[in-house]
Amino acid sequence: MKQEVTSKKVFIRTLGCQMNVRDSEVIGGLLARAGYEITDDEQQADIVIFNTCSVRQMAEDRVWSAVGNAVNREKHRDSPQKAGTVPIIGITGCMANNYREAIFEKAPAVDFVVGTADIGKLPEIIKEIQKHKGSLNEKKIYETDAEFREDEIYHTGFRLDKEHAFVVISEGCENFCSYCVVPYVRGKLRSRDPEDILKEIKADVDAGISKITLLGQNVNAYHWVDKNRDSPQKPGTVPVFTFDFVKLLTMVNRISGLKEFTFVTSHPKDTSIELFKAMAELDKLRKYMHLPVQSGSDRILKMMNRRYTRENYLNLAKSYREIVRGGELTTDIIVGFPGETEKDFQDTFDLVKEAEFNAGFIFKYSPRPHTEALKLPDDVSREEKERRHALILELQKKISKKLRKKI
Numbered sequence: 219m220k221q222e223v224t225s226k227k228v229f230i231r232t233l234g235c236q237m238n239v240r241d242s243e244v245i246g247g248l249l250a251r252a253g254y255e256i257t258d259d260e261q262q263a264d265i266v267i268f269n270t271c272s273v274r275q276m277a278e279d280r281v282w283s284a285v286g287n288a289v290n291r292e293k294h295r296d297s298p299q300k301a302g303t304v305p306i307i308g309i310t311g312c313m314a315n316n317y318r319e320a321i322f323e324k325a326p327a328v329d330f331v332v333g334t335a336d337i338g339k340l341p342e343i344i345k346e347i348q349k350h351k352g353s354l355n356e357k358k359i360y361e362t363d364a365e366f367r368e369d370e371i372y373h374t375g376f377r378l379d380k381e382h383a384f385v386v387i388s389e390g391c392e393n394f395c396s397y398c399v400v401p402y403v404r405g406k407l408r409s410r411d412p413e414d415i416l417k418e419i420k421a422d423v424d425a426g427i428s429k430i431t432l433l434g435q436n437v438n439a440y441h442w443v444d445k446n447r448d449s450p451q452k453p454g455t456v457p458v459f460t461f462d463f464v465k466l467l468t469m470v471n472r473i474s475g476l477k478e479f480t481f482v483t484s485h486p487k488d489t490s491i492e493l494f495k496a497m498a499e500l501d502k503l504r505k506y507m508h509l510p511v512q513s514g515s516d517r518i519l520k521m522m523n524r525r526y527t528r529e530n531y532l533n534l535a536k537s538y539r540e541i542v543r544g545g546e547l548t549t550d551i552i553v554g555f556p557g558e559t560e561k562d563f564q565d566t567f568d569l570v571k572e573a574e575f576n577a578g579f580i581f582k583y584s585p586r587p588h589t590e591a592l593k594l595p596d597d598v599s600r601e602e603k604e605r606r607h608a609l610i611l612e613l614q615k616k617i618s619k620k621l622r623k624k625i
């Protein structure tokens with residue numbers, strides 16, 4: 219039921235990945251259901267939420283400066299009746315889990331900090347802040363400790379895009395790649411109940427959406443086990459209901475009215491020939507695979523804790539091309555990881571040549587809090603990172619162009 223609220227315009231600024239895009243939509247849905255109005259005009263908003271990303275330092279720096287701008291905006295606003303007021307400011311997303319209450323010290327204008335698994339509590343938290351804002355009992359609230367989200371938060375029916383929808387199938391990641399902050403800020407891998415995922419997609423399709431992207435930080439590690447539910451596949455055995463990624467894709471493919479779907483992001487160690495076969499067979503599944511390799515050097519891959527070798531990866535890429543005929547293959551690469559020598563870099567360069575990705579996203583390593591790699595000296599100079607970045611980017615551009623021409 220809608221509740222009445224006084225100051226009700228909410229602006230949500232999304233930074234970072236597609237998971238955050240979906241999370242912002244979920245937050246918008248929860249707040250709209252509680253009577254707030256979601257606006258795309260930050261200047262007019264009573265409440266400004268920064269849904270943040272901690273994957274790269276640059277993304278965090280942008281948030282700190284955006285918070286400063288939100289505080290200062292009153293100086294530039296022409297509406298006299300609102301002059302002097304500063305919006306309620308909140309931080310959600312990975313930075314909330316990364317810095318917790320320390321955010322209040324770094325940015326005293328922030329009123330609330332809400333972690334990735336706590337977003338279901340936002341309507342109550344904002345209501346509480348509003349109740350006391352401007353009084354002697356003004357409050358700052360932080361909630362960052364929940365481990366699980368309630369599935370219910372995905373069912374508000376609030377969608378910003380009327381043709382395409384992101385659907386979260388799993389949250390968190392427990393791979394602990396040594397450069398990555400995600401396991402520390404998003405928690406352990408949790409797969410959602412397949413029934414609930416299918417229910418969400420069917421509701422989207424009923425609302426006119428025809429394209430879906432299934433989301434997970436490690437999407438192809440999706441695995442659901444329910445010991446309380448009978449398994450229709452194995453009558454007479456101990457009733458354990460299991461559901462893996464390929465099975466989920468098969469069920470999604472059967473949804474009538476859905477025209478196309480895809481998934482991101484996959485980890486090579488969880489990528490199988492069965493998955494490629496499913497990709498070749500399922501008619502609605504886009505023939506597109508984003509498979510981050512990160513490095514072409516076995517030594518660096520080991521230091522990154524990626525749990526595959528250069529050879530494993532190239533074999534996977536070869537099988538993908540053979541089985542998923544005409545399929546696109548894209549990747550992520552990090553240059554300048556601690557200790558990366560010229561020889562390691564050359565290995566990556568050669569792998570890019572050999573794998574012939576349709577597109578590649580090349581990043582320069584930057585140390586992240588909590589991670590294992592933080593303990594290593596960040597010893598590749600900025601200039602050298604730039605050089606390696608430019609070389610791979612140039613190579614990838616040529617390959618992408620060549621493949622586009624071929625098509």
Ligand code: SF4
Binds near residue numbers: 393394398400435485
């Ligand atoms: S798979 Fe590795 S890089 Fe991807 S989210 Fe998990 S820890 Fe981070």
